[in-house]
Amino acid sequence: MNLDVELKNALRRVEPPPGFADRVMRRVAPASAGRLKPARTLAAAAALIAAMLGGWGVHETLRARNELLVAVRIASQKVAHAQQEIRK
Amino acid sequence: MKHIIVTILLLVPAAAFAQSGRVTIDIPPSLAAKASESVDVNLDGVMLRLASRFLSDEDDAEIRDVVRKLDGIYVRSYEFDSDGEYDRSIADSVRRQLGPEWKRIVTVQSKMRENTEIYALPRGDSVGAIVVITAEPRELTIVNIVGPIDIDKLASLEGNFGIPKRGKHE
Amino acid sequence: MAAIAESAADDTLARAREGDHDAFAALIEEYQSIVYSIALHFFGDRARAEEIAQDVFLQLYRSLAAIQTRSHLAHWLRQVTSRKCIDEVRRRGLHRVDLDDVQPSVPPNSPDPFLARRLRARIARLPDLQRLILTLRYQEDLGPSDIGRTLGLPENTVKSYLHRALTALRKEFA
Numbered sequence: 001m002n003l004d005v006e007l008k009n010a011l012r013r014v015e016p017p018p019g020f021a022d023r024v025m026r027r028v029a030p031a032s033a034g035r036l037k038p039a040r041t042l043a044a045a046a047a048l049i050a051a052m053l054g055g056w057g058v059h060e061t062l063r064a065r066n067e068l069l070v071a072v073r074i075a076s077q078k079v080a081h082a083q084q085e086i087r088k
Numbered sequence: 089m090k091h092i093i094v095t096i097l098l099l100v101p102a103a104a105f106a107q108s109g110r111v112t113i114d115i116p117p118s119l120a121a122k123a124s125e126s127v128d129v130n131l132d133g134v135m136l137r138l139a140s141r142f143l144s145d146e147d148d149a150e151i152r153d154v155v156r157k158l159d160g161i162y163v164r165s166y167e168f169d170s171d172g173e174y175d176r177s178i179a180d181s182v183r184r185q186l187g188p189e190w191k192r193i194v195t196v197q198s199k200m201r202e203n204t205e206i207y208a209l210p211r212g213d214s215v216g217a218i219v220v221i222t223a224e225p226r227e228l229t230i231v232n233i234v235g236p237i238d239i240d241k242l243a244s245l246e247g248n249f250g251i252p253k254r255g256k257h258e
Numbered sequence: 259m260a261a262i263a264e265s266a267a268d269d270t271l272a273r274a275r276e277g278d279h280d281a282f283a284a285l286i287e288e289y290q291s292i293v294y295s296i297a298l299h300f301f302g303d304r305a306r307a308e309e310i311a312q313d314v315f316l317q318l319y320r321s322l323a324a325i326q327t328r329s330h331l332a333h334w335l336r337q338v339t340s341r342k343c344i345d346e347v348r349r350r351g352l353h354r355v356d357l358d359d360v361q362p363s364v365p366p367n368s369p370d371p372f373l374a375r376r377l378r379a380r381i382a383r384l385p386d387l388q389r390l391i392l393t394l395r396y397q398e399d400l401g402p403s404d405i406g407r408t409l410g411l412p413e414n415t416v417k418s419y420l421h422r423a424l425t426a427l428r429k430e431f432a
Contacts, residue, residue, distance in 0.1 A: 001373065001431060003424070003427060003428060003431060004396075006373065006374070006377055006431070007377070007381075007392070007396040007427075008396050009374065010374060010377050010378050010381060010396075011295075011299055011381070011392065011393050011396040011397040012295075012397065013291040013292060013295040013397055014291060014294065014295050014298060015290065015291050015294070016290055016291070016294040016307070016308055016311060017304070017308065020286070020290050020294070020308070020311070020312075021283050021286040021287050021290065022283075023308075023312060024283075024286050024312050024315045024316065025279065025282070025283050025286070027312065027316055028279070028282070028315070028316060028319045
């Protein structure tokens with residue numbers, strides 16, 4: 001047995017489950033992953049126009065959306081972890 | 089006497105602030121500079137409502153459901169490369185703002201893992217605001233959510249952030 | 259040809275730095291197996307590996323401005339992934355390593371499937387840092403000095419850990 005060869009086999013690179021890049025992009029920049037339904041697209045466009053009329057730019061609004069997801073993710077993880085520890 | 093009056097005048101706004109559910113999270117700029125990773129989110133009022141309108145129908149429906157009635161969500165989270173990079177008094181300054189109407193509903197303490205406290209501000213039968221403080225040797229996270237919040241629903245969102253459920257790809 | 263491929267790849271990196279999301283998605287697809295596999299071989303848990311891998315690419319998105327070349331990118335990804343694996347163990351204490359999660363199929367050029375499984379089981383029982391160093395050595399084909407640079411360890415320390423890991427494995431599989 002050649003241990004080096006066996007180790008290269010045992011520790012070879014594997015691909016993550018399909019759709020990994022999409023899942024990352026959904027967290028990074030949701031507008032570029034997946035599609036909005038037409039009605040939702042109109043609603044999003046209306047919200048964007050309202051934002052711009054209120055003085056907020058496109059990037060600001062989308063950045064706020066991303067920040068919201070980050071904030072909710074962190075909050076939910078901390079609360080969930082605390083609940084799990086209590087259940088133990 | 090003047091000193092006492094000034095102190096009282098300074099304390100009253102902070103107390104009133106915390107009674108509304110909002111706390112001041114005072115982080116020195118030097119701390120953020122030391123962190124290897126930092127998150128600083130301040131979303132309230134119109135910006136929060138606009139941001140939530142950009143959540144997609146299918147994937148983020150549960151998140152939107154939790155967020156839609158909120159008045160504000162504020163997060164400060166810092167990760168460091170080594171232990172002891174932040175002053176624990178930062179968390180103390182948040183705790184001091186939580187008056188008797190706040191209830192500490194969760195305390196998780198561990199030498200090896202994260203220490204987490206969750207405080208809730210009751211509003212009738214529901215929770216009007218929460219503060220979560222997590223202090224680890226290399227991480228400090230403070231979360232303040234203002235507005236009616238369902239803590240169990242919030243915890244259940246953990247599984248929503250792009251992680252495939254086990255069994256989906258097997 | 260190699261120079262053209264290199265230039266195209268650098269172009270993808272440059273476009274990603276400028277905010278081109280398609281370019282960033284292409285970078286994820288190109289480097290995802292490196293990141294995911296380091297985490298998978300460390301934890302033996304696909305869900306945990308995916309979580310770590312996603313966090314690494316999120317951090318990459320925030321840090322792109324600082325990354326100028328492909329070789330810097332590969333080094334950065336290995337370094338951040340390794341760091342996150344170690345930090346995760348510290349945060350959550352001991353992790354459970356599920357053997358069935360590590361590799362679903364028999365390696366193509368290994369005649370003995372049971373040998374492969376036993377080897378993976380033995381690797382899973384190595385101390386965390388030894389397992390991580392072994393992964394960087396055999397998965398990424400890094401030498402001790404590059405492993406040291408990745409983990410912030412002196413080269414001799416890496417050699418010592420590698421020696422210990424290989425000695426333990428040879429004892430069982432020689």
